[in-house]
Amino acid sequence: MADSAAPHDIGNSEAVAAPKNNAGAAHGAARIGIVGASGYTGAELLRLAAAHPSFDVVAVSGDTQAGAAVRDLYPSLAADYGDLRYCAYDPAIFVGLDVVFLGLPHMASAPVVADLYKRVGCVVDLGSDFRLVDAALYPQWYGAEHPLPELLGEIPYGLPELGREALRGAAGVAVPGCYPTAAALALAPFARGGFISTSGVVIDAASGVSGAGRAPKPATTFSTVDEDFVAYGLLDHRHTPEIEQATGCQVLFTPHLAPMVRGILATCYARPREGMTTDDALGVLADFYSDEPFVVIHRDAPHTKATLGANTCHLSARVDPRTGWLVVLSAIDNLVKGASGGAVQCANIALGLPETAGLPTTGLMP
Structure with missing residues (x-):
């Protein structure tokens, strides 16, 4: 990733x-x-x-x-x-x-x-x-x-x-990458339904340091990451074509490293169909994911910690009438829904097992 x-x-x-x-x-x-x-x-x-x-x-x-x-x-x-x-x-x-x-x-x-x-x-x-x-x-x-x-x-x-x-x-x-999972679940309902312009979509996403893997690296030591927040992969991150393939959108994707162990928060910006309101946008998400056990839609902004240890994606949306932008927010645990949990979910389907088998939906708090 x-x-x-x-x-x-x-x-x-x-x-x-x-x-x-x-x-x-x-x-x-x-x-x-x-x-x-x-x-x-x-x-x-x-x-x-x-x-x-x-x-x-x-x-x-x-x-x-x-x-x-x-x-x-x-x-x-x-x-x-x-x-x-x-x-x-x-x-x-x-x-x-x-x-x-x-x-x-x-x-x-x-x-x-x-x-x-x-x-x-x-x-x-x-x-x-x-x-x-x-x-x-x-x-x-x-x-x-x-x-x-x-x-x-x-x-x-x-x-x-x-x-x-x-x-x-x-x-x-x-299995998708963790950033593409968060971004695609946020944007696909709007792109597939024709609710947004699929060009000029902007994605800012932040991830916890566990996404860098177990092997030690200078950029991911505690003393480097603690009290810091940095963007990387500017204009050329490898997940860009995967996000575009999964969403059908042309995207400008900028990842960031956050001083936390787990979690991804993706903030996605697109131009909506004229007349769309915040309630309309939340309705698009609710309708698209109405039967999905691992997707949570809420009016409040999602927290990464709400997904900690769970195979869930928490989504919310806003339409700003002043600027005309749609904002879709997506939170996942990068190691669960963004990697291993997503993999188990896929294996369950491939084997004909219950899709939810072995996959938690409740995050760890505090």
């Missing part, structure tokens, strides 16, 4: 682990593996899987942590994964599993997808490798030709609220 000049990327995971001794798993449980399980998204996948009624984690990898116990790296997981250890990635460990999640850096997932696609029930990639349909965009935004362009478009984009049917029975899923 980030570039080298900026500190935001959900895919800075690394790892694979030995099979978990889970003799108490329910009959018929889905056998789960995680490649890149030592990063923050991998740890979040393990947390969510521990509460999932149908998931049995049998293999986790993390090359730089191979041999280490999960509980030593993440004591918060000790109660559920006391015997689990990371192992070096070997495709033979994962072939035949029901779902394999990939929590790897940008452009690192494709070789693993080549190993596992259609050799497991579903490969759910939390990285950027299969999000963009147009292969020509990868050299421009990621600095490399795509190694498997034939799979672009075949592996569906995994934002269920905007494209659920393509995920049913899918052999692979490309």
Whole structure:
């Protein structure tokens, strides 16, 4: 989710682990593996899987942590994964599993997808490798030709609220980035309904430092981030084409790093159809998401902390009659709805499980 000049990327995971001794798993449980399980998204996948009624984690990898116990790296997981250890990635460990999640850096997932696609029930990639349909965009935004362009478009984009049917029975899923998740859920109802001009849309979004991943970086140390607020990726952040693809809008996207651990707040500006009021805008959101269990619409401005630990997106909107702008605000937990929770939601759909299984909707307060 980030570039080298900026500190935001959900895919800075690394790892694979030995099979978990889970003799108490329910009959018929889905056998789960995680490649890149030592990063923050991998740890979040393990947390969510521990509460999932149908998931049995049998293999986790993390090359730089191979041999280490999960509980030593993440004591918060000790109660559920006391015997689990990371192992070096070997495709033979994962072939035949029901779902394999990939929590790897940008452009690192494709070789693993080549190993596992259609050799497991579903490969759910939390990285950027299969999000963009147009292969020509990868050299421009990621600095490399795509190694498997034939799979672009075949592996569906995994934002269920905007494209659920393509995920049913899918052999692979490309989980959106965290910023695109927040922005697309805010803007898509208005763009798809013809309620806004789709050109000249502006998105200012701020994220917590966990989006930069577990690996230490000079720009994300406590002494750098604390008491600071900074924009990065000016004019060229990698999520720009993904947001445009997901929303159908031309966007000017500016991400910011906020001095908090989790959360994204996206403030999106667009020119609405003439005569739109704030009540109209809130009605557009309420109608579009009326049957969605993970979307909350409220007149008050959303708080990132309201989403902490939950797979929810909180939305609100205003129309300013003075300037003529529509403002749509979106809050998510970047590690849950913006990454691992969204991935579990997609896996549930792909496997034919209840979509809400194992996914919390209540945030942690205070």
